[in-house]
Amino acid sequence: MNTTVLRKDSSAPAEPVPAGPAAEHRARGGAAAATGRIALYALLIVVALGVLLPFVWMLISSVKDDRDVFTVPIQWIPDEFKWGNFTSIWTRVPFAAYLGNSFFLSVVITFLQVLTGSFAAYGFAKMRFPGRDLLFTGYIATIAVPWQAYMVPQYVIMQKLGLVNSYTSLILLQAFGAFGVFLMRQFYLTIPDEISEAARLDGLSEYGIWARIVLPLSKPALASLALLTFVNTWNDYMGPFIYLTDNRLWTVQLGLRAFIGQYDAESAMIMTGSVLSVVPVLAVFLLGQRYFVRGIATTGVKG
Template sequence: MDTMLKPAPTDALPAPVPRRRNGKRASPAVRVLIYVLLVAAAAGVLLPFYWMVVSSLKTDNDVVTVPVKWLPHSVVWHNYLDIWRKSQMTTWLENTLILSFAVTALQLFTGSFAAYGFAKVRFPGRDLLFIVYVGTIAVPWQSYMIPQFILMSHLRLSNTLWSIIALQAFGALGVFLMKQYYESIPEELSEAARIDGMSEYGIYRRIMLPLSAPALASLALLTFVNTWNDYLGPLIYLRSPNLRTIQLGLSTFISQYNTEYALIMTGSVLSVLPIAVIFLLGQRYFVEGIATTGLKG
């Protein structure tokens, strides 16, 4: 009986069978070719930005010289001083920053709050309401642009920054992205919090928001870029010169100084620089949020 209860010796156990790899590793020549193609694609994407930065450090004649001079003979740094002297760049940047940060903060709150309701709270007609709400993404803005303008005029918000903030404070795309991310969070966390007596607002604030930092970063970057680059909205609602954004300001500057190509490139660099800095700072969270959005837990 004792012999039967003894464990089998280690030598008697079958050796683990090594798993076969489904795919073979690419040869060094193929890998080198892939890297060369990726470098060429990256160079093609970055080449216009490089030309824009280099042109902002040239004279007007050197910008339009054929063939293109990829390196300036003499660096003209005073272009970055002249653009501030000849334009209202400070006002344009200030208005754009106010709109971008305000709209981004509001969309982060409204998008995450509504997404939590659609993802974690059960109520009648939830799925149908979500489909209808997300379906508004497919509706072009031009179809309801005039009713919005009439509404803002009646509310006396036209020709104020509040008109852009009020119209862009809600976004169906943000709700969709955040809902997909919330659904990847295990439901057991919410159920355990409810059993402990935590309210839905407490679950949203103490559990969901801390866990959704990558998705919030992705939504913040997308919203900030869209608001920063928006041209048609400010063109319709912001008629005062003191309310112009960077995109409207550069448009008027180009029409006024259409032959000063170096200054135009300088203004373009200043309009792109904040977006590039924000993307570089939040790149890791942005990639992580995009990679995890839509995955089920």
């Protein structure tokens, strides 16, 4: 079969040109690439469904009767939806207070970690002083030290300061983070030093350069750090468990664990509380996912 294609030439009229083996090879390569993309997307969809399946089961179980939660096989569509579970849980335990406490701690700690992390990272990335790299290496090395190794000394210090059973202890211990400094420093290294040098020549102080130039350029990295810190603080269980003894100060994780211990037979209500504890984190991630993906993608380009 004699197949021809048209070649477009600006200086001559189009003439039929025989299609050789190269064109057929390119066509086969394009078809193979398209098939590969379809297979990849299908695999990603299967993996995503596998990851989301437990959350879907939890959501459906939150509107079931207790006896229908752990049925075998799983009943994906309940005979009757118990929407009242989402209203009665607020009267069983002070769930609204738990959510408010978690939100307060998460917002305050996130703000402080972003502030201190970005400020320290500016010094390590854009300022020159003796021992800078050695100090940064030593500070980042603390990430490798497990929290259990210094958990007891921290508690002794907070106890001697009289800060146990207060939010101040958690805020002071989590207001600084080596990971945040590392993340922000790697992003700052992608900002040309010429911008800071020009600002210094114009008479801008280091504080001014950080606040007026570097921070506005670092929104993706700031959003990434804020999102990661918020989620970690919201899901933190051991910290509040160790330092908070008053029920009025409990976070949602402590409140949910106490609810499970008190109403361990009411599986549907436990699922309802779990769904309510996940909703704030999901909302924060959906609002900041665009900046989060951009910040992770651009962090670490230059080291």
